[in-house]
Structures are given as structure tokens and as C-alpha cells.
Amino acid sequence: MWHWLHRLQRLLHERFVRWALRVPTPEPTPITLVQRRVYVLPTRVGLAFAVALITIFLGAVNYNLSLGHALVFWLAGLGIVTILHTFRNLVQLTLRPGRCPPVFAGDLASFDLLLENTRRDARINLQLSFSGEAPVEIDLPAHTTNTATLTQPTTQRGWQALPRVTVETTWPLGLVRAWSYIAPDMRCLVYPAPARNAPPLPWSGEAFQGASNVGQGADDFAGLRHHQLADPPRHVAWKAAARQDDGKLQTKLFSGQSAQELWLDWDAAPSALTTEQRIACLTRWLLDADTAGLHWGLRLPTLRLAPAQGAAHRAAGLQALALYALPPVTTNHGTS
Amino acid sequence: MARLDRPVSRRQSQWLLLAAVTAFAPLAAHMPVWLALFAGAAFVWRGWLIQRGGRLPPRWLLVLLVVAGSLGVFFEYRSLFGRTPGIALLLIFLSLKLMELRAPRDAVVTVLLCYFLILGQFLFTQTLLTAFVTCLAVAITTAALLAANNDRPTIKQQFEHAGRLLLQALPFMLLLFVLFPRVNGPLWGLPEDRRTALSGITDAMAPGTIAQLSQSDAIAFRVAFTGAFKGIAPEQSSLYWRGLVMPDFDGRTWRISQTREAYTTPPYAEESKRSKPIDYELTLEPHGKRWLFALESPTTLPTESGLTRDYQLLSRQPVRSRMRYTQRAVPDIQKGLTDPPEVLQESLALPKNSNPRTRAIAISWRQRHGDNDVAILQAAEDFFSRQLLRYTLNPPLAGSDSVDEFLFDNKRGFCEHFASAFAFALRAAGVPARVVAGYQGGEINPVDGFLVVRQYDAHAWTEVWLAKQGWVRVDPTAIAAPRRIDSSLATAIPTNETLPFLARNDMAWLKAIRYQIDAVTNGWNQWVLGYDPQRQRDLLTRLGLDTDWRNMTALLAVLCGAALLLLTGWVLRQRERIDPVRRAWRRFTAKLTKRGIVWQPWEGPDTLAARAASQLPAHATKIHAIARSYARLRYAAQPSSTGLVELNQSIRDLSL
Numbered sequence: 001m002w003h004w005l006h007r008l009q010r011l012l013h014e015r016f017v018r019w020a021l022r023v024p025t026p027e028p029t030p031i032t033l034v035q036r037r038v039y040v041l042p043t044r045v046g047l048a049f050a051v052a053l054i055t056i057f058l059g060a061v062n063y064n065l066s067l068g069h070a071l072v073f074w075l076a077g078l079g080i081v082t083i084l085h086t087f088r089n090l091v092q093l094t095l096r097p098g099r100c101p102p103v104f105a106g107d108l109a110s111f112d113l114l115l116e117n118t119r120r121d122a123r124i125n126l127q128l129s130f131s132g133e134a135p136v137e138i139d140l141p142a143h144t145t146n147t148a149t150l151t152q153p154t155t156q157r158g159w160q161a162l163p164r165v166t167v168e169t170t171w172p173l174g175l176v177r178a179w180s181y182i183a184p185d186m187r188c189l190v191y192p193a194p195a196r197n198a199p200p201l202p203w204s205g206e207a208f209q210g211a212s213n214v215g216q217g218a219d220d221f222a223g224l225r226h227h228q229l230a231d232p233p234r235h236v237a238w239k240a241a242a243r244q245d246d247g248k249l250q251t252k253l254f255s256g257q258s259a260q261e262l263w264l265d266w267d268a269a270p271s272a273l274t275t276e277q278r279i280a281c282l283t284r285w286l287l288d289a290d291t292a293g294l295h296w297g298l299r300l301p302t303l304r305l306a307p308a309q310g311a312a313h314r315a316a317g318l319q320a321l322a323l324y325a326l327p328p329v330t331t332n333h334g335t336s
Numbered sequence: 337m338a339r340l341d342r343p344v345s346r347r348q349s350q351w352l353l354l355a356a357v358t359a360f361a362p363l364a365a366h367m368p369v370w371l372a373l374f375a376g377a378a379f380v381w382r383g384w385l386i387q388r389g390g391r392l393p394p395r396w397l398l399v400l401l402v403v404a405g406s407l408g409v410f411f412e413y414r415s416l417f418g419r420t421p422g423i424a425l426l427l428i429f430l431s432l433k434l435m436e437l438r439a440p441r442d443a444v445v446t447v448l449l450c451y452f453l454i455l456g457q458f459l460f461t462q463t464l465l466t467a468f469v470t471c472l473a474v475a476i477t478t479a480a481l482l483a484a485n486n487d488r489p490t491i492k493q494q495f496e497h498a499g500r501l502l503l504q505a506l507p508f509m510l511l512l513f514v515l516f517p518r519v520n521g522p523l524w525g526l527p528e529d530r531r532t533a534l535s536g537i538t539d540a541m542a543p544g545t546i547a548q549l550s551q552s553d554a555i556a557f558r559v560a561f562t563g564a565f566k567g568i569a570p571e572q573s574s575l576y577w578r579g580l581v582m583p584d585f586d587g588r589t590w591r592i593s594q595t596r597e598a599y600t601t602p603p604y605a606e607e608s609k610r611s612k613p614i615d616y617e618l619t620l621e622p623h624g625k626r627w628l629f630a631l632e633s634p635t636t637l638p639t640e641s642g643l644t645r646d647y648q649l650l651s652r653q654p655v656r657s658r659m660r661y662t663q664r665a666v667p668d669i670q671k672g673l674t675d676p677p678e679v680l681q682e683s684l685a686l687p688k689n690s691n692p693r694t695r696a697i698a699i700s701w702r703q704r705h706g707d708n709d710v711a712i713l714q715a716a717e718d719f720f721s722r723q724l725l726r727y728t729l730n731p732p733l734a735g736s737d738s739v740d741e742f743l744f745d746n747k748r749g750f751c752e753h754f755a756s757a758f759a760f761a762l763r764a765a766g767v768p769a770r771v772v773a774g775y776q777g778g779e780i781n782p783v784d785g786f787l788v789v790r791q792y793d794a795h796a797w798t799e800v801w802l803a804k805q806g807w808v809r810v811d812p813t814a815i816a817a818p819r820r821i822d823s824s825l826a827t828a829i830p831t832n833e834t835l836p837f838l839a840r841n842d843m844a845w846l847k848a849i850r851y852q853i854d855a856v857t858n859g860w861n862q863w864v865l866g867y868d869p870q871r872q873r874d875l876l877t878r879l880g881l882d883t884d885w886r887n888m889t890a891l892l893a894v895l896c897g898a899a900l901l902l903l904t905g906w907v908l909r910q911r912e913r914i915d916p917v918r919r920a921w922r923r924f925t926a927k928l929t930k931r932g933i934v935w936q937p938w939e940g941p942d943t944l945a946a947r948a949a950s951q952l953p954a955h956a957t958k959i960h961a962i963a964r965s966y967a968r969l970r971y972a973a974q975p976s977s978t979g980l981v982e983l984n985q986s987i988r989d990l991s992l
Contacts, residue, residue, distance in 0.1 A: 045444050052448045056455050063419065064657055065458040066865040067467060073512035074474065075451065077505030080896070082700070084903050084969040085501070124486050139488075172497065173478075175446070176483045 003181045009107035017131075017164065020181055030096035030103045030116070033167065033180045038091045040083055046175035049079060064066035072079040089123050090178040091167045093140075097162070098147055102189035102318070108151040109188040111162045116145040126172040130163050157279070157322045178231075196285055201288055202268035227251045232310050259305045262289055262296045279321050286321065290314045299323055344437040347487040349386050351480035352437060352446045353379060354429050359453040363423065366460045368412050371424055374405060378431035385435075398432050405432075419744040422512075423456035433946045443484035451479040457938045464860050470666045475499060491605035505579040507899045514942055517885040531816055536623035537579055537773050537794055542589040550729055550825060552791035553836035555631060556775055556860055559787040563615030563664075569787055569896035570614055572777050573821045574667065576787060576797065576809060577629040583647040583679075585763075587687040588738055590756060597642030597650060602635055604671040619861065622657050624641045626650045626831045629789075631665035632809065638663070647671060647772070647807075660866055666989070669887070672806035674898045674962040680801060683768035691739040691760060698764035709767050709802050713810065716761050723747060725754070727817035729833045751820070755796040768801035774807070777824060783855035792825055792839045822919045825865055916980055924962055924987050931992050941967045958990050 020039065042050065053072050060068025094174050098112030117140035128148050129135035138148045154160055168179035227236060227249035237250040269281045282298070287294040290309070297307035298317045302324070305317055344352075357379055385392065404925050405428035406416065413421040430449040436442055454467035454473050457466065479498040482489075489497065535554050538545065561569055569575075582590035614631055628641060628649040637643065637660030640652045651659070673681075697719065705711035723743055731749045734741055739757045742749050749757075750814045755771045762769035776795035778787040788927075795812040814821045863871075873883045881891065925935040925944075933948045945963035950954035965983045968976075 048444065048448065052451060056451065058523060059455055061519050062521045062523045063438075063459060064868070065455070066867055067458045067462045067470065069449075069867075070467075070509060070513055070864070071455055071470065071474070073460070073516065074502070074505055076508040077508030078478065078501060078901065081501055081504045084900075089605065091502060101952075102507065156844075171485055172501070174483050216979075306764050327471055 002015040011022055019020075025283055027183055027185070028151075029184045030094050031094075031182050031184055032092045033182075034089055035091055038087060038178055038180045040087050040176055040178045043170055043174060043177045046079070046177075061072065066182055078173070081177055083176050084245075085172050085179045086169060086254075087172050087175045090126070090167065090180060091106050092119065093117065093123065093126070093167070094180060095167070095184065097184050097186040100162075100186060100188045102191055102315070102322075103154060105154050105157050107154060109154045109160055110149050110151045111186055111188065113148045113150065113165070113186075114145055115140055115144065115148055119140070123169075125169055127166075129166050129168075131166060132281045135166075135168070154188070157190050157192035158326045159187045159323075160190050162188070169265070176235065186279050189319060189322055191322045192276075192283045194277045194284040198281045198284035199270060201262060202265060203262065232308050232313065262294050263299060264289065264296055265299045265306065267299075275325065279324060283318065283321050286314070286317050342440065344390070344484075344488050346386060346442065348441060348443055348480075349434075349437050351483040352443055353382055353386065353434060353443055355477040355670040356434055356446065356478040358476045359450040359457075360427060361459045362466070362469055362473075363453060363460070363572075366420075367427065370408065371405075371412070371427065374408075375427050375431040378434065382434045387669070393435050395436065395692075397716060397733070398435055401432055402428060419456070419459050423453065423459065426452050426456060426802075436893050440484060440556070441727050444481070447477055447484065449479045450480070462865050464857065467860075467864075475502060481493050487773075499622070501593075506901060508896060511892060511895050511899065513867070514872070515886050515888055516896065517656065518867070518872050519655055520869055535791055536625065537775075539625070540589050540591045541582055541752050541756070541771060541773055541796060542710075543731070543738055543749070543756070544750045544752055546796055547729050547731070549794040550792040550839070551836060552752070553792045553839060556623075556789045556791055556793065557618055557856075559616050559618050559778065559789065560739045560785070560860075561614065561787070562662075565610050565616070567785060569780050572823065573814075574631075575777050575787075575794075576632060576737075576811075578632055578772055578777075579627050579629045579648075581644070581648045581770060581772055583646060583682045583685075583770040583797070585756075585771075587684065587690045587736070588734070589977075590759075592648065593646075593682060595651075596644060598645040599643040600642065602633065603639065604633065606668050611667045614667070615663070616665070617660060617662045619858075619866065620655055620659045620661075622655050624654055624656060626652075626654050628655070628659075628661070630663050632665060633668070633669040635664045635669075636667055641946075645676075655677070658861060658866060660862075660868075670806045671817045672801060675801070675806075678767045682768065682771045683801060684763050686760070686763050691764075693737075693740045693744055694757070694761050695764045698761045702765045703756075710801075712765050712767055713762065713800055713802070713808075716765070717810070717812075717815060718759065719867045720754075720758065720812055721762075725749065725816040727751075727813065727820060727828055729829050729835070752796045754812040754816065755798050756894040757800045758810065762798070762800055770799050772797055772799050774921060776821060779824070780854055781851050781858070783851045784858055786855070786858055788858075790836075790839070795820075863922055917966070917983070920980070920983050920987055921966055924990070925965070927987070927990060952992065955990060955992060956970055958986065962986050962990065970973060 009101055020037065022037070053075055056068065056075070057072045059065070060072055067216045094116040095117070096114045098114045100109070100111050103109050113128065115126065115138060120142045122142050123140040125137060126140065126148075127137050128134035128150055130150065130152065136148050138146055140146050150162075150165065152160070152163065162184060164181055164183045166179055166181055168177055170177045235251050241248075264282055264285045265283070266278065269278045271283060282300075286296065286298065293309065295307040295309050296313075296317075298305040298320060300320060303320050305313070305320065357366060360375055360379070364376070367375075372945060374811070384390070406425060407426070409424045412424070415421050416425060426449060430446065430453060433442065433446050433449060437446065441910045450473070453548045454470055454477070457470065475495065475498050479494040482494050482497055482501075520599070535549070535557060536553055537549065537947065561567075580592050582592050584591040584593045595825060613635070618629065620628065628638060628651055630649050633647070634649065638651070638659075641661075642650055642652070644650060698716075701712045701715040701719075705715065724747065725743070727750070731742075731753060732746045734753075739760045742757050743752045743761075759769040759771050773796045774796070775789045775793040776797075777793050778789035780787050794815070797809060797813065799807045800810050803808055809836075811821060817828040824839070826835055829835070876883045876888070882888070883965050920942075921941075926933060928944075928948055931952060933944075935944055939947070941963040945960050948959050948966055952959065962983065965979055965986065969979045
């Protein structure tokens with residue numbers, strides 16, 4: 001019986017939230033909490049306050065206390081006024097997504113939300129939370145923008161979208177709660193968790209083969225090709241770029257080879273592994289190679305990253321692994 | 337929903353302690369000493385714990401203290417219910433709740449307890465001063481509630497914030513106070529636990545009883561004359577506020593005999609051709625007894641009251657709170673013509689063998705005048721005036737034959753001596769007579785025009801029954817001291833006798849101040865404390881409003897809605913106020929946008945200016961100037977005061 005009531009309550013709540021959001025999710029940013037999407041209801045404290053007022057009122061009537069009437073009416077006025085103040089504390093607040101650095105699966109994804117107060121009064125005790133979780137509290141002095149960081153555990157590689165966020169406040173008296181739901185377009189890239197026990201780095205024959213072939217090392221200039229994201233910035237042919245009209249960059253290619261060049265190949269991983277395990281293994285190799293300062297390249301069934309090194313290359317590699325064989329995410333916006 | 341459950345901070349505890357102390361302070365005097373000390377000790381203990389950062393006492397100790405305190409209250413009042421025990425319990429809860437401030441919930445409970453205690457204070461006093469103290473207490477308690485939600489602001493800021501909220505709540509309070517349909521209490525029985533002694537006329541009159549009252553300047557009641565006498569009070573000598581009728585005499589003390597209502601409407605003709613009716617509204621201070629005071633003779637009775645067989649006006653319930661009733665008195669109504677014989681018999685009874693000298697002289701009147709009671713009355717009055725009796729506040733103590741001693745030996749007495757002796761003498765002569773106690777006169781407060789009757793206006797006189805006339809009022813005091821009746825007590829007694837300050841006639845300027853204070857108090861009593869269903873109806877009728885409760889509620893809702901709308905308007909007005917510099921910048925970027933140069937939010941003023949200047953070389957100088965002056969206004973340590981004007985001007989001048 002209680003179970004069913006609980007289910008019903010959850011269902012109704014979910015319906016309400018969907019109705020309350022009423023915007024295409026994820027919604028365009030910046031989000032301004034306009035009046036019609038801010039809801040106000042008394043809190044438990046507010047209900048206790050109301051019960052206390054009724055008791056005081058009965059006492060005042062019973063003992064014909066005129067000042068008792070005045071007291072209860074004054075406090076009732078306070079209750080009415082605080083509705084407005086709480087509402088005002090939230091309404092017209094502007095939120096926009098902020099930074100959301102990639103994390104490894106199993107770590108906490110942190111979503112920065114920028115809260116902007118354009119008003120000349122401070123906004124106090126704003127609480128942001130994912131439904132059912134402990135909120136983050138933040139104050140916004142007049143005319144300021146502050147960052148609230150919401151965290152969420154991650155379990156899987158890929159894009160993790162910011163869940164629906166409840167923005168609420170009970171300031172100043174805690175008698176009423178004003179709240180609103182937001183679902184901005186914000187995603188966190190979750191890299192695959194590196195395997196704990198991976199085979200040693202694949203100094204396979206192919207790596208040496210590649211080295212003996214033409215290869216694309218860093219010793220002697222061998223030509224130009226279109227710039228790829230993973231190319232190290234110091235290999236960009238800036239002079240050539242200046243001559244180009246379309247602003248596209250070129251990367252200088254060098255012949256000769258570095259003995260440290262390493263191919264992280266999909267097929268180099270032990271064949272017994274499942275896809276996810278293989279990805280974990282490659283992630284481990286990638287991190288180890290990066291730490292060792294190697295020139296590494298990555299070869300996946302659908303993608304090939306030329307050997308290079310550096311933070312951007314590392315990020316590109318990890319992103320490729322994170323998104324490998326996942327359906328593309330469709331959003332209104334590009335990735336952030 | 338998950339909440340932030342912070343422990344109650346030190347600052348919050350300080351606020352709550354302050355609120356509790358403010359709520360408790362005015363009550364301390366009304367609580368038993370042990371309880372006041374109990375609560376005081378708890379507050380001091382808590383303050384010390386806050387100061388030292390000590391640990392809160394364990395829960396079992398608190399439970400023990402609550403039980404002990406409740407037992408104490410029970411033994412003090414023999415009950416845990418009713419108003420005073422209730423407040424005592426609340427006080428115990430509050431003082432111990434402070435000891436377990438752990439979660440925000442505890443803070444809220446403390447605040448609510450404080451609000452209850454503030455209400456409790458009104459059970460004891462509702463003066464203007466109380467109201468001021470209450471405002472302070474409500475402000476502090478509200479500030480404590482604010483602090484419970486956000487303890488970062490300073491004390492001053494919290495007070496200002498609480499004050500702002502309470503000021504905004506004020507219009508709602510006024511609307512609700514005036515328009516909320518009032519209900520007459522009580523909703524349930526009032527436990528009779530009022531323990532304060534109230535001064536006033538008692539149901540027995542012995543020599544000295546009324547003289548004692550003359551030392552009190554406490555207010556008995558106030559009267560507003562209306563109708564024909566509005567603004568001009570009737571003559572002082574006609575203001576006999578009849579209260580208790582005392583036919584029962586034991587040789588020393590006169591007592592009332594009737595406490596049973598015999599009539600619910602006056603049993604006599606309502607109109608008299610000889611005199612104008614006097615309309616008035618009387619506000620009686622609580623005296624804890626059932627009797628009411630009225631000018632003779634009331635033609636209507638207050639609600640919930642009746643007349644006894646000897647026309648004594650009695651309320652059904654003791655007057656425990658200020659009571660207001662409207663009256664129409666017709667002075668010359670004959671009453672008692674058809675009184676049953678036992679009433680007259682009762683008014684002839686005399687204790688045996690007392691006061692022989694008075695008896696002898698009374699019997700001589702009867703012998704001389706035969707059946708003519710009117711002549712006997714005249715003879716008695718003549719006798720009283722021949723005896724040269726003196727009116728004094730300090731008569732000598734009376735012995736067993738008090739009437740004889742007064743009339744023949746010391747010849748000095750206060751009104752009760754006169755009334756007692758006169759009634760005795762007439763009874764001895766065989767004329768039914770009885771003593772009536774009440775108030776005589778009163779003083780008009782020139783500030784608000786109310787007639788104020790104080791305890792020192794207490795008076796006793798007699799009523800004599802004459803055939804064809806019924807009961808006739810005779811005031812023997814008037815024979816010896818006519819100025820007591822015409823003017824006031826102060827003019828009638830010897831100047832060396834002491835009287836309460838207000839009864840005296842000197843120090844006019846101090847009296848003027850007292851008149852002012854009293855007028856304010858009266859206004860407060862009449863319009864704030866006495867704002868009951870009746871007064872509400874009167875006011876609304878005078879404002880031309882419907883007094884049906886449904887319409888009242890509708891009006892109330894409309895007005896509250898209007899007040900809410902006004903406040904909401906204020907909320908929306910402030911919803912976005914961009915500063916003027918930013919507004920100017922927006923105008924500038926809008927102009928550039930028209931020429932296809934879209935400002936990107938991450939671009940600084942110089943970057944944008946450079947980009948725009950390269951595309952619009954003709955305006956380069958102006959664009960750079962605008963960007964520079966904007967940057968100065970935004971980022972300079974001390975922007976020039978004319979900078980904004982110049983910026984606006986140069987943006988206006990920029991025609992692309």
C-alpha cells in the first residue's frame with residue numbers, strides 16, 4: 001500500500017517537474033529564471049509557523065486579547081511578506097554553464113554553473129542540487145557572478161550530461177521555499193578508467209617497422225600536410241598559414257625518426273579482452289606513454305592518430321578512447 | 337528532499353538566547369518566584385555555555401528538569417491547564433529548549449516558543465507600554481529567525497532586515513486587525529485562575545470601607561456621553577452611578593442580599609415626561625465581581641446581564657476583562673411601586689437593642705408625623721443638618737453602637753457613616769430604607785471628553801421607599817457636605833487630609849499631563865484593546881461598509897491582494913537595473929552591429945575598437961575615444977564624475 005503511494009508520489013512529482021520545465025531540454029543558455037518558472041510553497045517550518053499562528057489566534061480569541069489579535073495578524077503579514085522575499089531571492093537569476101573538465105570514469109564529474117546577479121541586492125543562500133542529493137549553497141552579492149560547482153560520480157566513459165538541477169532558496173525566514181528546475185546543455189567528457197593490470201607497452205614489431213619506413217619523425221623537414229588537432233603546435237607552419245587565405249593551418253612533416261615512437265594499436269591488446277577492457281588497456285598504455293614522454297600514435301578500428309606528444313595529443317587520444325563505438329550525442333549545440 | 341543540516345552556530349545560539357530573554361523578561365513579574373529563578377538560571381547557564389563554548393547538558397538531565405519543572409507548576413497551580421500554568425510550562429520548555437540547540441529545527445521551535453510567550457504576556461497586561469515592549473520582542477525574535485537561516489550578517493544588519501520585513505508586514509496587520517471578522521470569546525471555558533486582587537467596591541460596607549477606596553486613584557470606569565449629552569456632561573450632582581444595593585444590616589456592616597436576577601428587562605415604564613434621557617457608553621475596568629454600574633434608571637440592559645429584585649445590575653459572569661456597554665438612563669422613572677412586601681420587610685429589619693439614642697429620636701418622628709412618611713423623611717434630614725455633622729476621611733473608630741456614636745458623640749464621618757446612620761434612623765422610624773453603594777461624580781478629561789470615574793469617587797447613599805413614589809434616592813452626605821456632590825471630594829474634605837494626587841486640585845500642569853496620558857490610554861483601550869465585534873460593526877457602518885462577515889472577508893481579501901500587488905510591483909521594479917555605463921556600452925555595440933561589426937562578449941573595449949576602427953577607418957578616432965572613456969569608467973580607480981555624460985554624448989555623436 002505505502003509502496004504504491006510512494007510510486008504514485010514519485011510519478012506525480014516527475015510529471016510536475018516535466019511540466020515545470022516546459023522547455024526543450026537541454027535548454028538554451030544563459031537561463032534566466034523568469035517568474036513563471038519559479039514556484040513557491042511553504043516549507044515544513046512554514047507549516048509549523050502556520051499552526052503556531054492558528055494556536056495564537058485561538059488563544060487571542062478565547063481570552064479576548066486584542067493585542068494577541070494584533071500579534072497574530074502581524075506575524076501573518078510577516079508570513080505573506082516572506083513569500084515575496086523568498087520569491088524575489090530567486091527570480092531573475094541568470095545561470096550559464098561554466099567549465100566542466102573531463103574526468104576518468106569513477107571520479108567525480110564537476111559541473112561549474114555561473115550564477116549572475118544583476119540586481120543591486122544580494123541573493124542569499126541559493127541552493128543548487130541534483131534531485132535528492134545534498135545541495136551546494138552559494139551567496140551572490142549585488143552585481144556579481146559566482147560559480148557553483150556541482151559534482152556527480154561517474155561510472156561510464158563517454159559524455160555525461162548535467163542532470164536536471166534544482167535551484168532553490170528558503171531565505172530569509174525559512175518559511176517558504178522558492179525553487180526552479182534547470183536543464184542547461186552541459187556535458188562532461190568521461191575518459192575510460194585505465195586498466196589496473198595492463199600488459200606492458202606494446203613495443204611491437206610494427207612500431208619498429210614503422211620506424212624503418214618513411215615515418216614521420218621530427219628530424220628533417222619533409223613537407224606539409226593539413227593540420228590535425230593532435231599535431232604539436234611547434235610543428236605548425238606559421239609562415240605558410242600567413243600566406244593562406246582560408247586560414248587553414250598546415251603542419252610541417254619531418255623525415256627521419258625517433259626511436260621513442262610507439263603505436264598504440266587496437267589489435268596490440270591481448271585478443272581475449274572485451275571491447276571495454278581493450279579500451280581500458282589502451283587508456284593505461286596511453287597514460288603510461290604520455291608520462292614517459294614518448295611520441296605515441298593511436299590506432300583504433302575507426303580512427304588513427306599520428307604519433308605526437310603533448311597535452312592536446314593526450315586529450316585527443318583520451319577523447320577518442322572515451323567516445324569509441326558510442327552513438328553520437330545529438331544536441332542543440334556543439335560540444336563545449 | 338535532502339537539506340543542509342548544519343548544527344546551530346554560536347551566533348545563532350546567542351540570537352535565540354537574546355530572543356528568549358526578551359520574551360521572558362516582561363513575564364518574570366507574573367510568574368512564581370521559583371519559576372522566574374529557574375528560567376533566569378537556565379538563561380545564565382546557557383549564556384555561560386555559549387561564552388565558554390562548553391558542551392550542552394545531556395538529554396536525560398533535560399528530561400529530568402522538564403519533569404521537575406512541570407511538577408512544580410502542578411503543585412503551584414494544582415493544574416497544568418489554563419492560562420498561567422500554560423505559560424509557566426511554555427517558559428520551562430523554552431528555557432530548556434535552549435539547552436538542546438542542535439539542529440535548525442530546534443532553532444525554529446525556540447522562535448515559535450518565543451512568539452507564544454509574547455502572546456502570554458498579554459494575559460497580564462495590554463497597555464501601550466506593553467505594546468512597545470512587544471514590538472521590540474517581536475523584532476528580536478524575528479531577527480533570531482533570520483539568523484537561524486543566515487547567521488553571517490552583523491547584529492545591526494539583522495535588526496534592519498527584521499525591521500524592514502516587519503514594516504512591510506504592518507499594512508497586512510492593520511487590514512486584518514480592522515477587517516478580520518471578530519468573534520466574541522471565550523471559545524472554551526476560562527479557567528478561573530486569575531489571582532490578581534482587583535480594587536473596587538465590595539459586597540459589604542462597614543465603616544471605613546469606602547474611605548479606604550478614597551485613597552486609590554485607580555480608574556473604575558470611563559463614560560462617553562452620547563445623544564443629547566454629547567460633549568456636555570450632565571450636572572455633576574446628578575451623576576449617581578448606582579451599583580450595589582445593601583438592604584441587609586447587622587449593626588455594623590451593610591450587605592447585599594440579592595445575587596439572583598429577577599428581571600431581564602427593566603420592570604418599569606421606559607419613558608418619563610419630565611427629564612431628558614441620558615445616553616452613554618460605559619467602559620468598565622475589570623473588577624472581578626459581577627456588578628455593573630449605571631445611572632438611574634437604566635431602560636436597557638447590557639447583554640448577558642439582568643436586574644435583581646432590588647434593581648441591582650448584575651452581569652452573568654464576573655467582569656474579568658474590560659467591559660463596554662451602552663446605556664440609556666431616564667432619571668425620573670418611578671420604580672418599586674409594586675415591590676413585593678418581603679422586599680419592604682427586608683428594608684425595615686434592624687438588629688435588636690442597638691443604637692438606643694437614634695431609635696428613640698426616630699420613634700419620636702413617627703409619633704409626631706403619624707403615617708406621613710414624607711414628613712418623617714423631612715424630619716430626618718432636618719435632624720442630620722441640625723447635628724452639624726462633619727465630612728472627613730479620617731473618622732474616629734466606631735464602637736458597638738456606631739450610629740449613635742456618629743450622630744451624637746464624635747459627629748465626624750465619611751459617606752458610609754452618613755448613609756448607614758440615615759438608613760438606620762429611617763428604619764427605626766418604620767420607613768423602608770436601604771444603603772446603595774456606587775460612585776458619584778467623575779471628572780471630565782478635557783482632552784478626549786471622556787468622564788473618568790476613579791475609585792476615590794466611590795460613594796454610598798440611601799434609598800427610601802415612599803408610598804406613591806417608590807424608591808427615592810436620598811444622599812445624607814449632601815446635607816453635611818454639599819460640595820462633595822456638586823463638585824468633588826477634594827473640595828469637600830478638610831484641606832489637611834491626604835488624598836491621592838489626582839483627586840487634589842492643585843498642581844494644574846501635572847494634572848494636564850495626566851489628562852493627556854489618560855486620554856491616550858483611553859484611546860488605546862477603546863480602539864485597540866476594545867476593538868470587539870460590536871466596535872468593528874460600528875466602525876464599518878460608519879465607513880459605509882457592509883458588516884456581513886462574508887462581505888467583510890471579501891473586502892479583506894481584496895485589500896490584502898492590493899497590498900500584495902503593491903509589494904510585488906516593488907519586487908518587479910527592481911528586477912533588472914543595469915548600471916548606466918553598461919547601458920551606454922550597449923548602445924555603442926548596437927550601433928556597431930548595424931554596420932556588421934558584432935561585439936563578442938569576450939572582446940575587451942580596446943580589441944573591439946581596434947577591429948571596428950580597421951573596418952570603419954573614417955570613424956576610427958571616435959571609436960577609440962569611446963572605448964577609452966568606457967574603459968576608464970569601468971576600470972579606473974577614480975572615474976571622473978563627468979565621464980558618463982561625455983561617454984553618452986560621444987556615443988550619440990557617433991553617426992555610422
